[in-house]
Amino acid sequence: xxxxxxxxxxxxxxxxxxxxxxxxFLVLKxxxxxxxxxxxxxxxxxxxxxxxxxxxxxxxxxxNSIEMSSDELNFIITDFKNExxxxxxxxxxxxxxxxxxxxxxxxxxxxxxxxxxxxxxxHDENYMPPEVKEALGEK
Amino acid sequence: xxxxxEPGRIFVITSKAHKYVMFLFVxxxxxxLLEALIFSPEDYKQGDSVRIMYVHVxxxxxxxxxxxxxxxxxxxGYIFKSKNFFLISKSLAPSGLVFNIVALVTGSIWGKPTWGxxxxxxxxxxxxxxxxxxxxxxxxxxxxxxxxxQVLKITTIITILGIINVPIIxxxxxxxxxxxxxxxxxxxxxxxxxxxxxxxxxxxxAAFALxxxxxxxxxxxxxxxxxxxxxxxxx
Numbered sequence: 001x002x003x004x005x006x007x008x009x010x011x012x013x014x015x016x017x018x019x020x021x022x023x024x025f026l027v028l029k030x031x032x033x034x035x036x037x038x039x040x041x042x043x044x045x046x047x048x049x050x051x052x053x054x055x056x057x058x059x060x061x062x063x064n065s066i067e068m069s070s071d072e073l074n075f076i077i078t079d080f081k082n083e084x085x086x087x088x089x090x091x092x093x094x095x096x097x098x099x100x101x102x103x104x105x106x107x108x109x110x111x112x113x114x115x116x117x118x119x120x121x122x123h124d125e126n127y128m129p130p131e132v133k134e135a136l137g138e139k
Numbered sequence: 140x141x142x143x144x145e146p147g148r149i150f151v152i153t154s155k156a157h158k159y160v161m162f163l164f165v166x167x168x169x170x171x172l173l174e175a176l177i178f179s180p181e182d183y184k185q186g187d188s189v190r191i192m193y194v195h196v197x198x199x200x201x202x203x204x205x206x207x208x209x210x211x212x213x214x215x216g217y218i219f220k221s222k223n224f225f226l227i228s229k230s231l232a233p234s235g236l237v238f239n240i241v242a243l244v245t246g247s248i249w250g251k252p253t254w255g256x257x258x259x260x261x262x263x264x265x266x267x268x269x270x271x272x273x274x275x276x277x278x279x280x281x282x283x284x285x286x287x288x289q290v291l292k293i294t295t296i297i298t299i300l301g302i303i304n305v306p307i308i309x310x311x312x313x314x315x316x317x318x319x320x321x322x323x324x325x326x327x328x329x330x331x332x333x334x335x336x337x338x339x340x341x342x343x344x345a346a347f348a349l350x351x352x353x354x355x356x357x358x359x360x361x362x363x364x365x366x367x368x369x370x371x372x373x374x
Contacts, residue, residue, distance in 0.1 A: 009218045016299060024303050036316045037261035058316060093255030095184060103318055120254045125323040127189060128333040129180030 038103045041082040045111055057084055057114055058103040058122060066098055077102060077114075088116040095121035150363045157356040164349040171346045174339035182336075189336070191249040197344040199242035199267070201351055203305055205235030206270060209277070210298040217295050225291050228298070229281055230358035234351040236274035243267060254318060262311035263319035266304055273301035 028035065038058035039047075057077055065076035073088045075098075086104050096102060101122030106115045128136075175193035182189035209228040216224030246264065247257045258264070277297045284290035312321040323332040330337065 006218055013214055013218065013299075020299070020303050024307075028307075032315070035262050037259065037318050038316050040316065058318075093253070095253055096255075100184075118255075120256055120259070120318060122318055123185065123253050123320050125320045126184075126331045127182055127192070127323055127336050129335060130183040131180070132333055133183035 040079040041077055041084040042079055044084060044108065044114075045082050047108075047111065050108055050110065052107065054105065054107060054117075056103055056105045057086070057108075058101065059084075061096070061098050061100055061102050063098050075102075077104065084112050084114050086114045086116050088119055090117075090119070092119045093121040095123060100124070150360070150367070153356050153360045153363065157353055157360070160349060160353045160356060164346060164353055167342065167349055168346040171339060171342035174342055179339045180333075180335055185253060188249060188252050191245050192336075193339050193343045195242055195245040195249060196340060197347045198238040198245065200344060201347045202235050202239035202242060202270065202274075203308065204348075205231050205238070205351060206274065206298075206301060207305055209235065210302040213295045213298045216291070222287075222291070225294065226362045227355075227359065228294070230355050230362060231351070232274060232278055232281075233358065234354040236271065236278065237354075238347060238351070239267070239271045239274055243271065259318045261317040261319055262315045263308065263317050266308045266311055269304055270301065270308060273297060273304065277301070 038056035040059050041057065044057060059077040059079040062076040062078045062083065065074075067074040071089050073090075073092065075086055075088075077084045077086055088104065088106075096119060101124055103120040103122050104114060104116035105118040105120070107117075108114055171193070175190055179190070179193075181187050209231055212224045212228045212231075216222065216228070243264075246267075250259070251257050277294055280293045280297060281290060284293060311317060312319055324330045324337070324340075332340070
């Protein structure tokens with residue numbers, strides 16, 4: 001139905017795509033370490049050598065773990081497998097609260113203590129009006 | 140095969156259609172804005188800043204959709220050696236870039252009160268920025284290359300390279316830890332967005348799509364006039 005050249009060009013494009021997809025996949029696979037925005041507490045436990053480098057740790061703020069004193073804020077980041085203790089002094093975003101996502105930027109003291117210099121709140125994908133949230137909470 | 144795409148015939152349609160699209164756009168954007176800014180409820184967690192989402196998400200969708208269309212049309216044009224498809228791609232691109240920038244800027248405005256930062260180099264945001272750069276490259280290529288044959292080749296190469304980024308944008312939030320939240324709307328499973336918020340989102344998406352259509356028709360019309368003025372019957 002179509003000319004030989006049309007078919008040739010079609011298969012050429014398919015070939016180009018397969019090559020590109022494979023190379024991009026391999027590049028991203030090898031860069032995975034750097035593509036992730038933050039490490040989970042479980043990832044932190046697996047770090048072999050502690051370097052004095054700025055990293056980000058993220059997960060959920062553990063329920064009932066926030067302790068505030070006059071100049072310091074302590075809380076626990078959990079991914080429900082491992083936990084990490086975080087100390088921080090400074091302002092926190094409005095959405096920072098217990099049971100919600102958080103990303104802390106700073107330095108590791110060891111594999112379970114973290115000194116944060118910046119706190120970001122991570123919003124989840126749930127959107128609903130307050131009335132619905134209350135109704136869900138009552139259940 | 141593509142007789143239907145003869146410029147003369149299309150011109151009859153494009154020279155009139157934009158008025159009707161404009162009319163429709165004004166109506167839909169009015170309903171959309173009323174729904175998004177006044178009638179829709181505030182979010183239990185974010186409060187009123189959730190309203191930024193009604194601009195942010197449709198803009199991001201449309202910019203991804205337009206880039207995919209540009210690539211698809213350029214490839215069809217390349218395979219069947221039909222220049223008209225390249226002209227359609229060229230006319231689609233500007234509104235795609237605009238919506239891409241809108242998505243980045245509104246995301247930034249939303250990020251400050253929600254996350255506590257204007258910008259984060261996470262996978263979703265960075266890949267979206269790269270898409271904007273591809274749009275820019277594509278449009279600049281059309282401007283700087285005089286030779287028609289050359290420009291068709293170069294723009295096609297740009298779209299092929301850029302399209303690889305589109306699935307990366309879509310799945311970046313699932314593949315890697317990102318600050319950006321995962322998708323709330325899933326076609327196959329239940330969406331995690333309440334229906335009272337989903338409705339304005341859909342209306343706004345329709346409005347933005349109509350706006351892209353409007354800009355496209357105007358741009359494409361200009362391209363056809365240019366061809367007419369050169370005294371060419373066919374592309």
